[in-house]
Amino acid sequence: MATLTQIRDAIKAKLEAIPGIGVVHKYERLATRVADLKALYVTGGQLRGWHIRRTATNEVSPTLGSYVIDHRWQIRGFMAIDDSAESEIAFDNLIEAIRDAFRADETLGGLIKGTQVPPPTIGVQLIEHGPVMFADVLCHGARLNLATRHFRVGV
Numbered sequence: 001m002a003t004l005t006q007i008r009d010a011i012k013a014k015l016e017a018i019p020g021i022g023v024v025h026k027y028e029r030l031a032t033r034v035a036d037l038k039a040l041y042v043t044g045g046q047l048r049g050w051h052i053r054r055t056a057t058n059e060v061s062p063t064l065g066s067y068v069i070d071h072r073w074q075i076r077g078f079m080a081i082d083d084s085a086e087s088e089i090a091f092d093n094l095i096e097a098i099r100d101a102f103r104a105d106e107t108l109g110g111l112i113k114g115t116q117v118p119p120p121t122i123g124v125q126l127i128e129h130g131p132v133m134f135a136d137v138l139c140h141g142a143r144l145n146l147a148t149r150h151f152r153v154g155v
Helices: 004-016 034-041 087-104
Strands: 023-025 046-063 066-080 125-134 137-153
Touching: 004 023, 004 046, 004 066, 004 087, 004 137, 023 034, 034 046, 046 137, 066 087, 087 125, 087 137
Parallel strands: 023 046
Antiparallel strands: 046 066, 066 137, 125 137
């Protein structure tokens, strides 16, 4: 039986395994000072980081004492823009590497049933991509969605 924490940790580990991903936080890191927020997402001198947030949970009980639990996750990423280095292309490639990684292991190492949740989508979906200001830095920003499904027997 997977727990919420185990699923969140598995998503984080899957992201961290992607070369060049940057900093990955298992929750949305916030700070009251811009400099502190920026420091949370900088690696190798560049703002490049991601965070994970659970946005919804749906649970049904098809039979007495058994449960199907669907979680919706949002993965947000930011990378400082460097137009001369074609950073938009590098960021797009990171997004595709994330999608590939989850497609290659839909059960997160056997922890969950899979990432196919109605409507019939599977894996990581790119919802939004474009320039954003984050921590006073002009960045590429992306919002990705992931749905996970697991089963639980008993309370």
